[in-house]
Amino acid sequence: MHAIAFRRRAADRATKVLFALCAFAVVLPLFLILFDLLWKGARELKWTLVTDLPHPVGEPGGGIANGILGTLTIAGLAMAGGIPLGVMSGIYLAEYGRGKFASAVRFSVDMLAGVPSIILGIFGYVLWVLPMKRFSAWAAASALAMIFIPTVVRTTEEMLKTVPVSVREGALALGIERWKTTLFITVRTASAGILTGILLAMARIIGETAPLLFTALGNQFWQTGLDQPIAAIPLQVFNYAISPYDDWHDKAWAGALVLIGMVLVISTAARYIARVKK
Amino acid sequence: MKRHYSKELGALREMVLRMGGLVERMTHRAVQALVERKIEMLAEVKAMETQVNRLHVDIDEACIQIIALRQPTAADLRFITAAMKINTDLERIGDQAINITESADFLLTVPPVKPLIDIPRMADIAKEMLRDSLDAFVNGNELLAYETIRKDDQVDQLKDQVFRELLTYMMSDAGTIERSLALVLVSRHLERIADHATNICEDVIFMTKGKDIRHQDLLP
Amino acid sequence: MDNALQVKDLCAWFGEHQVLKNITMDIRRNSVTSVMGPSGCGKSTFIRCLNRMHDLTPGFRVSGEVFFDGRNIYTDRIDPVLLRRKVGMVFQQPNPFPRMSVFENVAVGLKFNGKKRSRSEMADVVEKSLRMAALWDELSDHLDRPGTSLSGGQQQRLCIARALAVEPEILLMDEPCSALDPTSSARIEDLIEDLSDKYTIVVVTHNMQQAGRISDSVAFFLLGELIEMDTAAKIFTNPADKRTEEYITGRFG
Missing domain, CATH: 1.20.5 (Single alpha-helices involved in coiled-coils or other helix-helix interfaces)
Structure with missing residues (x-):
């Protein structure tokens, strides 16, 4: 016993x-x-890391300032296009998506989310770099947008679906039009969740390297235009890391530290918003 | 909270009071007509009876409606059951007043047997008991109710006294028998009115304390 | 008597399943009409037909007529959005809009119904509505609190205030007290009786005691049919139909 x-x-x-x-x-x-x-x-990890351009081999010092700016530029472009597209598609799927078309969209979005990022890089290469005969920020942004959008679409849809039917009914019963109910009541109710999804997707694309190899290429100097090759932190880390020089290896570590720091900050912000704004 | 419900209870209480006032007035006028030998007053009493009958129906209806729609409990439930029982007693008092007018119809066509002294006294006590019982009902004053119940004995004694006195008239002069019997009946009706007032008091005591004191000879 | 709504031969289906069968009733203006019956009798479906809340339900269809202001709301080119501004609704579960303050919750209907209003006009409407919903005294200093932070009973009164703010003529209430404790229910019931001076109120309830307390008229539904409709006093003291009697005396249902 x-x-x-x-x-x-x-x-x-x-x-x-x-x-x-x-x-x-x-x-x-x-x-x-x-x-x-x-x-x-x-x-x-010195102040010059975030203020200086890279120095040539053998020359001490130098930073990844152009990479930070480049990463923010590419991610910003990807998000500028990806947020409206992704959020609105998500709204469509959640609020109106009942028919065959919607299921097809849903399926395709899931497929797109599963496509390996290197393939999206190649796609950006074929779509932009070959016709323009030039690597560019545009090409990089469109490749990243294809990673960004599916996540945003599905999180937006999921977040809207957590809004109780009673909220929509309550708005409709006040004589508020359907589109206003969707945009100003339902989406607003789910806005914290949608924002969280956007931030997490952002954290994800900031660290992507493979698609940039075929699209952004990288740049040792400040960017000169969105139709020009552009630097990015992950690319710089990649280049420093595969170089044979010890001081470049150190810079690769420092660059990686900056990158992961950015991701952590964004993820923490996302979690904070999700928790506090509920 | 529950303002509408309280309003309904208030309206019911008000109806019971109006009915009490009417039957008290009926009693008063019936006896006054007899004492002052004013036959025209009797019509007034009969007119009041129609009002009393209407209230009798209305109060019952109001009580049933409140029970059906508001599901009264505790004090409210006791109040409403008391109102229903008081309603019956008041209607009977009205009937007794009408009975007095019927005796008076006859008595006022014949010469008086004797000056009326005890009957007006009985009427005064009975009316007072009725008024006090309704006061006790409205204010939930069970002490007043107990006090009122005690007065019933005085009325009973007066009734016996009236009977004995009239008996002597009847024995001495057979010609007064019919008139004397009519007066005995009047005193009997007044005694019944006092009994109804006693019943009302018993209902009031049940209403305020939830205590049933009927059919018990032990009063505190 | 003046009728706010007239329902004629209303039938309703969810797919193949008929849930309302030839309902005909008049709903008197400025009165409280209760719709009661056992679960699944079609009472909720019925009041949702009165402001076309089923429009978006897939597979739902109706036949028959519902007249509001002399027009059939199902045929005479009535815009359901405008209809719902005149025929408001309060739901079983209090549903204040999340992430909106008390003030915004009450103002939201006006804000989105087209006409521009100044901030002070808006504040007036909010105060008036909260007063009518007997919530102003409790909340006048807390208008910026989130609507969802209120107690259940307050939330429901907030939803009533929200519905009143768009100045409807009719207020439909779908079991407004079933999610509330007895004290909060009593306050809502009191409020319903107050509001019936100015509004026509139709309340769905499965609580017959409540129907008795608050209503002028009571309609009894059973299996999608209107069995009997009469004054509350008549229904609860001497109903005409045996099934009504059995239901209100608790013999079935």
Whole structure:
């Protein structure tokens, strides 16, 4: 009797420990990465990193300022096009999407979200770089938009679907037109969730490297136009990392640290909005 | 809260009071007509009875409606059941007043047997009891109700006294028998009115304290 | 008597399933009409037909006529949006708009119905509506609080204020108290009786005691049919139909 109770409690505790260990194993890499980056990137983490252009090989100092600006430019462009398109498609799917067309859209969006990012890079290359005969910010932004949009569409749709029917009915019963109900009541109700989705998608595209290889190409100097090759942090990290020089390796670590810092800030902001604005 | 419900209860209370006032006046006028030998007053009493009958129906209807629509509980429930029972008693008092006018119809066509002294006294006490019982009802004053119940004995004694006195008249002069019997009946009606007032008081005590004191000879 | 709504031979279907069968009734102006009956009798469907809330329900259709201001709301080129401004609705679950303050919740109907209003006009309407909904005294200092932070009973009164702000003629209420505690219910009931001086109110309820307390007229529905409609006093003391009697005495349903 007592032995059985003991065994039952032991089994109980053992499973709990097992699950906790698994959970720990999941988050462990994140801390290892952060720790490693801080350890190795700290040496180059100086103010000039974010203010200076890259210096040639052998010349000490220099930064990734053009990369930061480039990344923000590309992401900004991708979002400028992607937010309206993505949010409005999401609204369509959630509020009106009942027929075959909507299911087709939904399916395609899921497919698009599953396309490997390098393929989207190649697509941007074929669509922009070949006809224009030039790598450009436009090409990079459109490749990133294709990663950005599906996420935004689906999060917008999901967030709108969490808005209770009673809210829509309440608005309609006041004699508010359907389109106004959708835009000013339903979307407003879900706005925190939609914004969170946008920020998480943004965090995702900021770190994308593969699509940029075929579209942005990279640039050692300040960008001169949106139709020109443009620098980006992930590209710079990539280039520094595969170089044979030790000081460039250090810069790669520092660049990665900046990148992950940006992603963390955006993700934290997203979580904050999701929690506080509920 | 529950303002509309209170209004309905207030209206009911007001109807009961109006009916009480009417039957008190009927009693008063019937006896006054008899004492002052004014036959024209009797018509007034009969006219009031139609009003009383209408109120009798209206009050019952109002009570049933409140029970059906408001589901009264506790004090409200006791109030409404009391109102229904008081309604019946008041209607009977009205009937008794009419009975007095019927005796008076005859008595006022014949010479008086004797000057009326005890009957007006009985009427005064009965009216007072009726008024006090309704006061007790309105104010939820069970002390007044107890006090009023005690007065019933005085009325009973007066009735016996009237009967004994008239008996002597009847024995001494057979010609007065019919008139004397009519007067005995009047006193009997007044005694019944006092009994109804007593019933009302018992209902008031139930209403205020939730205590049933009927058929118990022990009064505090 | 003056009728705010006249329903003639109204039938309704969800797909193949008929939920309302030849309902004919007059709803008197400035009175409280309760619609009661067991679950699934079609009472909610019925009042939602009165402001065309079913328009967006797939597979729903109606036949018959509903006259409002002398016009059939289902045929005479009535814009359901305009209709709903005249025939407001309060729902079973209090549904103040999330992420809107008390003030915005009340003002929202006016804000989106076309006419431009100044800030002070808006404030007047909000105050008036909150007063009518017996909420002003509690909330006049908290107009910027989120509507969803109020208690259930306050939320429901806020929804009533919101409906009143667009100045409807008729207020439809779909079991407005069923999600509330008894005290809050009593306040809503009181409010309904007050509002009936100015508005025509149709209340769906499965609570017959409530129907008795608040209504002038009561309609009893059973399996999609209107069994009986009469004054509350008549229905609750001496209903004409045996099924009504059985329902209100608790013998079935």
